[in-house]
Amino acid sequence: MQLQYFLILAAALFCIGIYGLITSRNAIRVLMSIELLLNAVNLNLMAFSNFLDSQAIKGQVFTVFVITVAAAEAAVGLAIVLAIYRNRDTIDMEQFNLLKW
Amino acid sequence: MNIAQGVQIVSFGILAAMMIGAALGVVLLSNIVYSAFLLAGVFISIAGMYLLLNADFVATAQVLIYVGAVNVLILFAIMLVNKREDFAPMRNAWVRPTLTAIVSLGLFALLSTMVLATPWMYSTGVTPGNNSIIAIGQHFFSDFLLPFELASVLLLMAMVGAIILARREFLPDQIISPRQEQPALTLPERPRELISVAGDRTSNLSKDKQARGNS
Numbered sequence: 385m386q387l388q389y390f391l392i393l394a395a396a397l398f399c400i401g402i403y404g405l406i407t408s409r410n411a412i413r414v415l416m417s418i419e420l421l422l423n424a425v426n427l428n429l430m431a432f433s434n435f436l437d438s439q440a441i442k443g444q445v446f447t448v449f450v451i452t453v454a455a456a457e458a459a460v461g462l463a464i465v466l467a468i469y470r471n472r473d474t475i476d477m478e479q480f481n482l483l484k485w
Numbered sequence: 486m487n488i489a490q491g492v493q494i495v496s497f498g499i500l501a502a503m504m505i506g507a508a509l510g511v512v513l514l515s516n517i518v519y520s521a522f523l524l525a526g527v528f529i530s531i532a533g534m535y536l537l538l539n540a541d542f543v544a545t546a547q548v549l550i551y552v553g554a555v556n557v558l559i560l561f562a563i564m565l566v567n568k569r570e571d572f573a574p575m576r577n578a579w580v581r582p583t584l585t586a587i588v589s590l591g592l593f594a595l596l597s598t599m600v601l602a603t604p605w606m607y608s609t610g611v612t613p614g615n616n617s618i619i620a621i622g623q624h625f626f627s628d629f630l631l632p633f634e635l636a637s638v639l640l641l642m643a644m645v646g647a648i649i650l651a652r653r654e655f656l657p658d659q660i661i662s663p664r665q666e667q668p669a670l671t672l673p674e675r676p677r678e679l680i681s682v683a684g685d686r687t688s689n690l691s692k693d694k695q696a697r698g699n700s
Contacts, residue, residue: 388600393501395596397508399589404512406585409572412562416511416524419555423531434538438608441617444543445624451550452636456643458555462562463650469566476572
């Protein structure tokens with residue numbers, strides 16, 4: 385197995401995540417796209433940890449930290465989506481223009 | 486990993502096809518419940534990738550946390566905001582997907598050429614192999630001790646913040662006077678007014694809500 389396969393696969397997953405992040409109008413789908421981005425980064429870290437740093441596997445430690453932060457982000461993000469849905473009665477991202485002047 | 490090279494390549498191909506197909510389904514399908522279940526497929530295939538990369542502990546954590554916690558949380562959020570709404574059409578709706586597709590493909594081409602052109606310095610040495618959990622534990626309690634503790638504080642803060650954000654607002658004067666009789670099985674909460682932004686529809690909704698609150 386080669387390192388390049390994993391890196392190209394992670395790049396493809398990252399690009400799919402960016403496409404979904406920008407084009408989707410449902411707020412929950414935006415959060416799912418952010419999860420895709422974080423998983424692409426995790427795959428990169430794990431590939432580097434296995435192929436370039438196989439004695440002290442620091443990439444796996446970083447991946448555990450990224451998983452922790454992703455779990456916290458999902459909880460807070462979904463709570464924000466619920467609060468906005470309760471206020472505005474929609475989950476359309478185009479209607480969330482509270483900070484636009 | 487004690488698997489032959491051919492088996493590794495075949496399983497990598499299967500997992501990669503699963504992952505890319507499910508990720509495209511997450512982004513492109515119109516029904517969001519299908520997207521949530523395909524997201525579980527993405528997470529599971531990434532856990533398989535971690536097994537190919539000699540990381541059994543992180544693969545287990547991936548399945549437990551992502552498939553078990555995050556995906557179930559997303560499904561619950563879909564259930565709570567279950568509203569079949571047709572989004573209002575925008576002017577020039579084709580511009581954004583087209584531009585984003587061009588930018589994403591360009592980014593993918595850039596990353597691919599960078600990955601293929603870089604001479605990677607492969608490490609040669611004995612790997613921890615199946616003892617990776619021991620190495621991770623030693624890292625956590627020696628040189629990554631401060632980030633490890635900060636992660637626990639971050640999880641606590643996220644939990645408190647999520648509860649406060651998702652809860653409805655309390656009515657403070659009802660807390661001050663506890664003698665006031667509450668009807669059974671209701672929380673002392675203030676009925677929220679909807680912000681009137683979208684014209685007639687929203688004001689009708691708030692009128693509805695007021696009528697229901699008065700009755």
